[in-house]
Amino acid sequence: MITINNISKSYNGVEVLNIDSIDIPKGQNFGLVGNNGAGKTTLFSLLLDLIQPTTGQISSGDIVVSETEDWKPYTSAFIDESFLIGYLTPEEYFYFIGDLRGVDKPEIDSFLSDFADFFHDEILDKKKYLRDLSKGNQKKVGIVAALIGNPEVVILDEPFANLDPTTQIRLKGILKDITEQKQTTVLISSHDLMHVTDVCKRIVVLEKGEVVKDITTTPETLKELEEYFSQ
């Protein structure tokens, strides 16, 4: 589904990312780990064509993302708060995203009812603007909005950060579900090794912009990762 080819990104001559090749097949649950500054967010921004690669290219489906915008209808993402519109209520935000992705109001309502547990009664009908929600609740809204309209590619940066334990566990369930049922390719990054190994079938470790490990998840993966990061 996603092919990364020879991609690199430099700022003022300093290289922050350099990946030879990664191929992510359709329906894979792909995890990205690495310390701060390893290049995780840079890679996701390149995937979404928010920054320009210095060399190389990324294809989604058969489309080179920096050339046309045809990948947008089937791709969605939640990277940070700049993906939220602060002056909308959560409901208004979901309807707006629905409008953009061709999902009408009743469909959104039934879609949201599936997430009642996940929202834990703190999101809907609260008469609050998104900018007044707590960080964790903002994240919940962003993640759920990224799932509207059955996208084929979902990109989530640090989805577990700021969430309470109950929600983290529920989120893991949701992420596993969507890849099993709908052939959705999910890309997430995380600092939480346990969650990543739980959810992802494949884990790539980045360090200083380069791929240092590319593992298919097995019961031993968590240990392997913990050892790697405690060096």
Add this chain to the structure above:
Amino acid sequence: MYRTFISLKWKEFRRSSYFEAALAIKILMILGIIYFGGIAIFFGAIGYKLLQKLIPEVDPLLTVNQFLIYWILFDLGLRYFIQQMPVMNIKPLMIIPIKRQKVVKFLLLKTSTSFFNILPLLFFIPFSIALLVEGYHPLYVLGWFAGIVSLIFMNNYVVYLINKTNLYFAIIVGGAIIMLALQNYAIFDITEYAYIFFHGMYTKPVWVFIPLSLCVLAYYANYKYYLNHFYIDGAVSKKEEKVRALDLKFIDHLGKVAPFLKNDIKMIVRNARPKQVLLMSFLFLFYGLIFYTQEVYRDMPAFLAFASMFVTGGFLLSFGQLVPSWDSEYYKLMMSQNIPYREYLTSKLALMVFATVVSTVLSLPYLYFGWDIYKMILAGASFNIGLNSFITLYGGALNRVPMELNVKAKAFQNTNGFNLTQMLISIPKIAGPMIIFYIPYKLISFDAGIIILALSGIIGLIFYNPFLNLIERIYQNQKYKTIAAFAEKK
């Protein structure tokens, strides 16, 4: 301890966006400050002589004292609009072992360095010196000056007490308008009474204690308030607003533009900055009063054409020049979603056109100045809708200034959106209507000028698609630059 605070504030000032800004902006800012400061000093220095010339039979000091009441109200209104207590900055100081009294005192003292306090001083100091030169008694002048200074600072502190709700603003502005109207129709003249007090500060220096104690009282009230609310859930906290539910279903009929239009309307009514722009655009409506009432301009219709464009173009100009900055807070979302630029721009354009039409209706009272003037306003509106809208959007597309939607603009902050391209773009906006009107006016007749100016708007309709394509292309070509610029924090 105060030295540490001052050094902190100095760093904040030095490292603020003003100084980090590009050189051209810096120069413009400095020019702006020199301009306003210069005007104040100039009029302070020649004010006495000027009043003497205009109203020879009355003592100039009396005239000034008579109108001080309006100045005070105007000053308060202006401060209300712009001045904000910089409370958020004290959050990091809260758990540091410094007495809160000290922090609060410093915070309050710091507000006295505001431009709003310095500007009137730049007027009143030379004015007082002029009084001394004219032979007024030094001691009395000193008393009067002390009274004025107290009033300036009283306003400075009062505004923090009342800017918590819009009610007081309405009272101040409403009160001022009623007083002006009553005075205009010679029913009740407030200046007759206010003047007793203001002149009293000169004739009986003891009276100075009234403004002085009011000033101290206002300071103390602030001090008490901030001391008692020195908690992160108190005065320091960001206010959570009540949701304004809007029923915008009727827009759904408009098809693909609807989601963007609904969003834009919510953006305008729910954020501080766009609301400010809305109010400013309303003030633009009164722009004509300056030009239409002066005999001088009656014989220079090109200037009238320029003014007429401004009367209806307030919202169009001030809102349009900040497209797409309005969406800078969530620009990454917009760019990663499947968003057609066309609909995005059409929505903004629709709002601008709508506002121009509303302004045209609201400017009907200008019929008072004659049908010729109103014809000109109509022609200006047509120019705005057809041509100016595209020029402004084009300029906006080149303007990559991130904006905090829910934070009021500070004085001079507007210049942040200023650069060479912006300046070049503003030339056709201003000179356009003047030239389009003036040439046929000179060659044929007044009405020909009006007709040509009105017809110029039709160009926009004819070239609607190519114009939008052109702007769309800028959006596409500048995409990465814009995303990067909007991601920068202020």
